[in-house]
Amino acid sequence: MLNLRTISAVFALAITSSTAAAQPTDAEIARDADKYLTTRSEMGNYSGAVLIAKGDRVVFRKGYGFADLERRIPYTAETKHAIASIAKMFTAMAALKLRDQGKLRLDDKVCTYVDDCPDAWRAVTIDQLIHHTSGIPDYEEALQLGSENYIEFMRKPDSHSRIISEMRAKPLDFTAGEKFKYSNTGYVLLARALSRASGQPFADFVRQEILIPAGMKQTGALSTTNRLANLAYGYTYGDIGWPKLLGGVAYSDGHMTRRPDLWFGAESGDGWLYSTLDDLHKWSRLMDGSSFVSPRLAAEVFTPKLGGYGFGWIIDSTFKHKRYHHTGSLPGYVSNLIKFPDDSVTIIIFANIDRGRMSSIVRDLTAITFGEPWDMPVRGNVVSLTADQLSKLTGEYAMSDGTPFSVRVEDMLVAELKGRYTAGLIPLSPTEFYMPLGDGKAIFKLDSTGRAQEVNMRYSGLDRIARRVR
Numbered sequence: 001m002l003n004l005r006t007i008s009a010v011f012a013l014a015i016t017s018s019t020a021a022a023q024p025t026d027a028e029i030a031r032d033a034d035k036y037l038t039t040r041s042e043m044g045n046y047s048g049a050v051l052i053a054k055g056d057r058v059v060f061r062k063g064y065g066f067a068d069l070e071r072r073i074p075y076t077a078e079t080k081h082a083i084a085s086i087a088k089m090f091t092a093m094a095a096l097k098l099r100d101q102g103k104l105r106l107d108d109k110v111c112t113y114v115d116d117c118p119d120a121w122r123a124v125t126i127d128q129l130i131h132h133t134s135g136i137p138d139y140e141e142a143l144q145l146g147s148e149n150y151i152e153f154m155r156k157p158d159s160h161s162r163i164i165s166e167m168r169a170k171p172l173d174f175t176a177g178e179k180f181k182y183s184n185t186g187y188v189l190l191a192r193a194l195s196r197a198s199g200q201p202f203a204d205f206v207r208q209e210i211l212i213p214a215g216m217k218q219t220g221a222l223s224t225t226n227r228l229a230n231l232a233y234g235y236t237y238g239d240i241g242w243p244k245l246l247g248g249v250a251y252s253d254g255h256m257t258r259r260p261d262l263w264f265g266a267e268s269g270d271g272w273l274y275s276t277l278d279d280l281h282k283w284s285r286l287m288d289g290s291s292f293v294s295p296r297l298a299a300e301v302f303t304p305k306l307g308g309y310g311f312g313w314i315i316d317s318t319f320k321h322k323r324y325h326h327t328g329s330l331p332g333y334v335s336n337l338i339k340f341p342d343d344s345v346t347i348i349i350f351a352n353i354d355r356g357r358m359s360s361i362v363r364d365l366t367a368i369t370f371g372e373p374w375d376m377p378v379r380g381n382v383v384s385l386t387a388d389q390l391s392k393l394t395g396e397y398a399m400s401d402g403t404p405f406s407v408r409v410e411d412m413l414v415a416e417l418k419g420r421y422t423a424g425l426i427p428l429s430p431t432e433f434y435m436p437l438g439d440g441k442a443i444f445k446l447d448s449t450g451r452a453q454e455v456n457m458r459y460s461g462l463d464r465i466a467r468r469v470r
Contacts, residue, residue: 021319021371030060032368037361039377041065044249046361047235048334048351049077051277052369055344056285059369061277067232067352069251070258080231080274081350082222083335084328087273088187089301089312090206092130094194096297096311097209104197106130113193118168124176126193129186130312131305135172138183139163146236146331146354154262160188180307184270191269202267213292216282219275222264231274232352234259234332242426243382246434259332259354271330277348284339284346287324302341318363319372327358334358338366345369360439363460373461378441380428389430393444393452397466405466407455415442415457417466435459 024032029052040046047065051058063076098104104113106127111117121136128134143150153159167185174181195202203221211219220228237255249255264272287302289295302324304315313324321340328335336349336358347365351358357377367374390409397405404418413425413433425433425442431452433442440459444452457464 024368024371026059029369033060033365034062036364036368036376037062037064039379040356040361042248043377043379044251044253045245045353045356046351047075047251047353048349049075049079049277050365051077051281051346051348052365053281053346058281066251069233069235069256075232075352077277078230080218080228080276081335081352082234082330082333083273083275084271084330084333086326086328086335086337087271089326090210090273091187091191091194091269092312093210094206095126095130095190096300098194098197110189110193113196114189116168120172126190128176129190131309132180132182132186133177133306134183134186135174135176135178135181136167136183136185136189137170137173138181139167139185145329151260151262151331155260157263159263160268163188164192180309187270188268191267194269195267202269203272214283214286216275216279219273219279221272222274227261228274234330234352234354236332236354246379246426246428247381248379262330271328277350280337280348281346284337287339288341318366319370321370329354336362338362357439367461375440375458375461378434378439380434383427383429385427385430392446392450396469397455398469399464399466415455
């Protein structure tokens with residue numbers, strides 16, 4: 001049975017462009033970003049806020065939907081948001097600050113700072129925890145992020161102590177330093193080590209040595225014992241069907257479920273902070289090199305090791321632009337902080353619905369900012385087609401480079417690009433279909449007999465034409 005989760009897992013979409021794009025004006029960026037996000041908000045699958053800046057100049061900054069759906073409190077550009085794993089860059093910076101204060105070395109063994117260290121951890125260093133090369137298993141992988149088991153576990157006050165206790169009994173996934181594998185457990189353990197090295201609770205050290213000097217007054221540690229005013233609630237929804245997903249559904253339709261707040265203590269170094277658009281923009285600018293973060297230190301932070309991971313930042317490129325970024329995901333919350341250092345561009349995206357198309361939003365807002373191809377979100381009414389209508393679309397096609405492309409009927413219409421992907425198609429008309437895999441469309445062109453002769457697989461703002469093989 002093909003569904004969105006299944007087909008999205010089997011295909012990686014290309015998001016680069018082969019030609020230099022004309023650079024849009026600030027007004028054009030703001031206009032297109034607002035038009036795009038308004039449509040997603042009207043469809044009921046996006047609630048949150050976005051900031052796009054060029055250097056210190058904010059080009060676009062706006063909130064959509066609701067921070068508190070039950071009380072109809074709007075999500076604004078000032079709303080606080082749980083930033084989840086974006087917090088790792090602050091944990092990594094804390095390690096660097098302690099290193100520069102002479103209180104630890106990055107090649108110190110973690111067992112120097114952690115009691116009851118198992119033999120498996122004896123060779124693990126602080127640096128390996130930071131760069132996800134320790135081999136210590138990821139607790140989120142075992143608990144399955146967002147599952148009922150995960151939420152039940154993480155709502156208990158001793159959750160992070162239990163994580164360390166349970167991981168003590170597990171073997172490493174690989175020899176420390178051998179490879180990259182993302183581990184939230186590593187950052188929980190890192191926070192505990194940094195607390196010992198600093199001689200104070202980890203959250204206090206970060207606040208005093210990083211957040212206050214950085215002027216980040218709207219950023220701090222999450223706590224369910226004293227919920228902050230103006231902190232967005234997180235939401236999710238179940239399977240509401242393609243007609244509502246594509247036709248649009250009001251936030252108040254009754255399908256939204258509020259996610260419970262999770263417990264974060266002083267040593268939750270993997271995802272323990274809330275912040276705002278403006279504070280993260282300030283942080284992005286400081287990381288360009290400043291009196292607080294020297295150019296030398298910034299260069300060290302953004303030097304990738306295995307897996308392209310720096311000190312709490314992923315280092316890669318998109319649309320031929322160098323990119324520093326990190327995502328954050330918790331039940332009900334998704335976040336992205338993205339820097340394009342060569343362009344002095346920062347894009348920050350918050351969403352408090354965890355079922356939205358965040359990867360598409362990131363891609364499309366980046367395209368809008370740099371003048372690359374993009375499309376408005378697909379919106380339409382789902383229709384039912386007869387077996388005869390579907391049969392006239394099926395058959396063997398070929399892409400312009402000769403790659404075989406086929407269309408067939410299983411439990412739904414399915415398109416397959418050989419060696420690349422298999423995508424289910426949702427009918428919006430006899431010739432237009434939504435392709436969840438690419439968050440795009442399949443558009444068929446019929447001949448005079450009603451038989452399809454070509455299909456345009458359009459996603460990420462680009463046309464990909466396949467013609468029927470005669």
